[in-house]
Amino acid sequence: MNAKDVTFLEDTFKKFYFEHFDLLHVPDNPNQREFGYQKFNGGMNRHISLKSDKDLHLLLMQNKPSDVYCSNARYMFPNLPMAEKDWQNAEIIFDIDAKDLRKEHPKDNTLIKCSDCNEISSLNESCPNCQSTKLSFTTLTCNDCIKSTKDEVVKLKQILTDDLGIDQQNIKIFFSGNEGFHIYVSKSEYDDVGSKERAEIADYIMFRGSIPETFGFRKFNMNKSSLPKFEDDGWGGRLAKHLYGTKSNRPKILQEVLSGGYTLFQKRLEDFRDSIGIKIDPNVTQDIHRIFRLPGSINSKSGLTKIFVEDLKKFDPYVDACFIDDEEVEVVTNCPIEFSLKKKKFGPFNNEQVSVPKFAAVYMMCKGIASSV
Amino acid sequence: MVNLGNDEIVKYPFLAEAGKYLSDKGFSLEQFGTDPDLKKIVENAFERIITASEGRIFKSDFSSNNSALPLEIFSFLIAVILLKLSGMNTLIRRFSLAEARRAEKFLEKDLMNYQDATKTKLSLQILEELFSMTVEKTDKGFTILVRDYLKHSINFYEREWKLINRKVVNGKVHLTSHETVRLVRKELDRHIYTKINSSSSPDMIIGFETYVDKLKQLAKKFEVKTVESKEFPPCIKHAIEVLEKGENLPHSGRFMLATFLLNKGQTVEQIAPLFKNAPDYNPKVTIYQLNQLSGVSGTTEYKCPSCEKVKSQNLCFPVPACDTIINPLQFGRKRV
Numbered sequence: 168m169n170a171k172d173v174t175f176l177e178d179t180f181k182k183f184y185f186e187h188f189d190l191l192h193v194p195d196n197p198n199q200r201e202f203g204y205q206k207f208n209g210g211m212n213r214h215i216s217l218k219s220d221k222d223l224h225l226l227l228m229q230n231k232p233s234d235v236y237c238s239n240a241r242y243m244f245p246n247l248p249m250a251e252k253d254w255q256n257a258e259i260i261f262d263i264d265a266k267d268l269r270k271e272h273p274k275d276n277t278l279i280k281c282s283d284c285n286e287i288s289s290l291n292e293s294c295p296n297c298q299s300t301k302l303s304f305t306t307l308t309c310n311d312c313i314k315s316t317k318d319e320v321v322k323l324k325q326i327l328t329d330d331l332g333i334d335q336q337n338i339k340i341f342f343s344g345n346e347g348f349h350i351y352v353s354k355s356e357y358d359d360v361g362s363k364e365r366a367e368i369a370d371y372i373m374f375r376g377s378i379p380e381t382f383g384f385r386k387f388n389m390n391k392s393s394l395p396k397f398e399d400d401g402w403g404g405r406l407a408k409h410l411y412g413t414k415s416n417r418p419k420i421l422q423e424v425l426s427g428g429y430t431l432f433q434k435r436l437e438d439f440r441d442s443i444g445i446k447i448d449p450n451v452t453q454d455i456h457r458i459f460r461l462p463g464s465i466n467s468k469s470g471l472t473k474i475f476v477e478d479l480k481k482f483d484p485y486v487d488a489c490f491i492d493d494e495e496v497e498v499v500t501n502c503p504i505e506f507s508l509k510k511k512k513f514g515p516f517n518n519e520q521v522s523v524p525k526f527a528a529v530y531m532m533c534k535g536i537a538s539s540v
Numbered sequence: 541m542v543n544l545g546n547d548e549i550v551k552y553p554f555l556a557e558a559g560k561y562l563s564d565k566g567f568s569l570e571q572f573g574t575d576p577d578l579k580k581i582v583e584n585a586f587e588r589i590i591t592a593s594e595g596r597i598f599k600s601d602f603s604s605n606n607s608a609l610p611l612e613i614f615s616f617l618i619a620v621i622l623l624k625l626s627g628m629n630t631l632i633r634r635f636s637l638a639e640a641r642r643a644e645k646f647l648e649k650d651l652m653n654y655q656d657a658t659k660t661k662l663s664l665q666i667l668e669e670l671f672s673m674t675v676e677k678t679d680k681g682f683t684i685l686v687r688d689y690l691k692h693s694i695n696f697y698e699r700e701w702k703l704i705n706r707k708v709v710n711g712k713v714h715l716t717s718h719e720t721v722r723l724v725r726k727e728l729d730r731h732i733y734t735k736i737n738s739s740s741s742p743d744m745i746i747g748f749e750t751y752v753d754k755l756k757q758l759a760k761k762f763e764v765k766t767v768e769s770k771e772f773p774p775c776i777k778h779a780i781e782v783l784e785k786g787e788n789l790p791h792s793g794r795f796m797l798a799t800f801l802l803n804k805g806q807t808v809e810q811i812a813p814l815f816k817n818a819p820d821y822n823p824k825v826t827i828y829q830l831n832q833l834s835g836v837s838g839t840t841e842y843k844c845p846s847c848e849k850v851k852s853q854n855l856c857f858p859v860p861a862c863d864t865i866i867n868p869l870q871f872g873r874k875r876v
């Protein structure tokens with residue numbers, strides 16, 4: 168990113184922070200958390216300890232970070248190197264991101280950047296300018312993606328409460344600031360559970376590693392098999408619904424499964440991961456030393472804010488998480504597709520200088536398709 | 541601690557405080573070495589160790605345990621003394637494991653005792669106090685908190701223990717009595733082992749010498765000449781470790797280990813002894829299987845499974861040097 172854009176974004180972010188200190192808080196037990204931040208074009212600064220909101224606000228004003236992070240873990244000595252921190256416990260966090268849900272890039276919402284000639288164009292197999300296939304993909308605002316991500320969050324919440332016994336009130340949903348959600352479980356009995364255990368929980372949620380026996384399939388005594396029923400708790404019931412479709416289908420499908428044999432059913436269970444497993448990022452859940460974007464801070468991949476979601480159904484990230492003001496600014500942009508923010512449509516722009524509200528300018532600059540003039 | 545009657549101590553003798561138990565009953569250790577009536581108990585204790593060393597479980601005869609002279613409790617306590625005097629760690633390991641398996645059977649039965657609710661209560665209490673595992677009894681079986689379940693289950697390799705393969709409702713995992721007890725097998729073994737190991741060693745007792753000598757002899761039989769393992773990848777080291785401890789290595793693990801060593805040029809004869817500590821060791825079968833793998837008797841030669849495969853079997857414990865390889869055989873090879 169060029170120096171001028173960096174200054175522009177730094178100033179804009181700083182102004183946002185200055186005006187929205189109310190959104191930025193250190194979490195509970197701040198002195199046990201590890202904080203970190205990044206600057207535009209800069210590396211990660213970690214192992215920082217902050218004691219209060221005031222410390223945090225000072226850091227934001229002094230360092231003009233592009234991104235701010237905080238550990239879910241609590242440590243005895245958060246500012247020492249990892250091996251000496253002395254891990255105590257950590258909220259368990261799940262990450263659901265649109266990029267993990269998409270089977271393919273949405274045609275109308277994706278643009279490609281050519282790594283050879285830097286050309287930006289709408290979705291294509293190869294660069295229309297130089298035919299290179301070395302492309303990177305950028306998705307702009309997409310309501311379908313947000314919708315399916317939300318659906319996944321709802322399914323996750325169901326498993327967390329029904330299966331894992333987590334109190335509804337201890338589940339907090341945050342919009343990640345780009346195209347996903349972070350689901351925090353706090354004050355639960357899972358707080359001091361280690362990484363291996365969390366990996367098991369992730370596998371459970373993702374429906375990974377299941378075996379036919381779990382669902383009543385008897386390898387050596389096949390006619391004694393009893394596959395799950397609609398009303399069964401947990402994965403049994405969910406699998407039944409997926410497998411039979413309707414209750415009355417059960418006998419027919421049951422017959423089909425049994426005559427297909429063990430190996431085939433095993434194979435089908437593996438395939439079901441895609442259809443019924445919840446698409447969380449397992450690495451996020453099992454990493455107990457990670458630092459997460461701090462709620463209330465801006466995500467420099469989009470200029471949107473990571474924010475607590477009160478009502479998931481009504482939540483519209485492109486309105487509710489967009490806090491930059493609408494002062495008109497001039498930018499040069501190459502944006503071959505349309506996007507919409509704060510209920511306004513922008514683009515397509517064909518390598519031209521345009522005047523747009525600052526929130527749209529910031530969004531495009533963060534996506535790497537605009538520059539300030 | 542739970543209040544135990546004689547019946548209970550027969551089943552779970554490791555819960556008794558050895559010295560105190562004997563003196564409460566009015567006996568001293570020395571008596572066992574000299575008193576002809578008590579000598580039989582020393583003989584029994586010795587047998588109990590032999591049985592354990594062979595991987596078998598000592599069978600109880602409850603009628604032999606009247607409260608004045610509870611033979612089996614004594615034979616356990618004396619066995620511990622003999623083991624301590626011999627100082628043979630391999631035997632202590634084997635003995636703890638066998639005694640753990642024995643206790644496991646009783647725990648399982650007591651959990652399921654529908655006639656006598658106090659038995660169930662007591663076994664639940666043992667689980668709670670020894671392993672801080674809160675188990676609840678339901679109509680159909682038992683439940684345990686997911687987090688407690690995971691603490692134990694992550695040490696198992698078999699896929700059936702993965703959380704996904706369990707019935708999980710409202711923060712609790714549903715288990716049968718067998719599974720509940722199976723969950724703490726390792727810990728029970730470790731509990732008995734540490735208890736024996738941390739008990740103080742008495743001076744030699746007159747009348748015990750021959751037994752102790754025999755045990756020392758016996759222990760030699762179990763010594764494993766470990767194959768040079770310095771340059772071995774962690775998965776292989778781990779498999780060897782499991783076998784050396786006399787724990788069960790799943791079939792996939794044995795396959796990996798055997799194919800790895802064969803590929804490294806070791807002979808069937810060199811490898812076979814590694815498996816002799818396995819609970820189900822049978823020398824003939826082992827040699828036959830190894831020959832199959834090596835291609836001596838069969839036609840196919842088996843390859844060592846890939847890291848990916850090993851990983852899927854939960855037998856992979858990668859270290860940084862694993863980053864660039866896709867098969868354990870490549871471990872430690874310098875890239876040119």
Ligand code: SF4
Nearest residue numbers: 773775847856857862
């Ligand atoms: S990465 Fe390969 S060599 Fe390393 S522990 Fe895993 S299976 Fe073994």
Ligand SMILES: [Zn+2]
Nearest residue numbers: 281284294297
């Ligand atoms: Zn190009």
Ligand SMILES: [Zn+2]
Nearest residue numbers: 273309311312
């Ligand atoms: Zn989309």
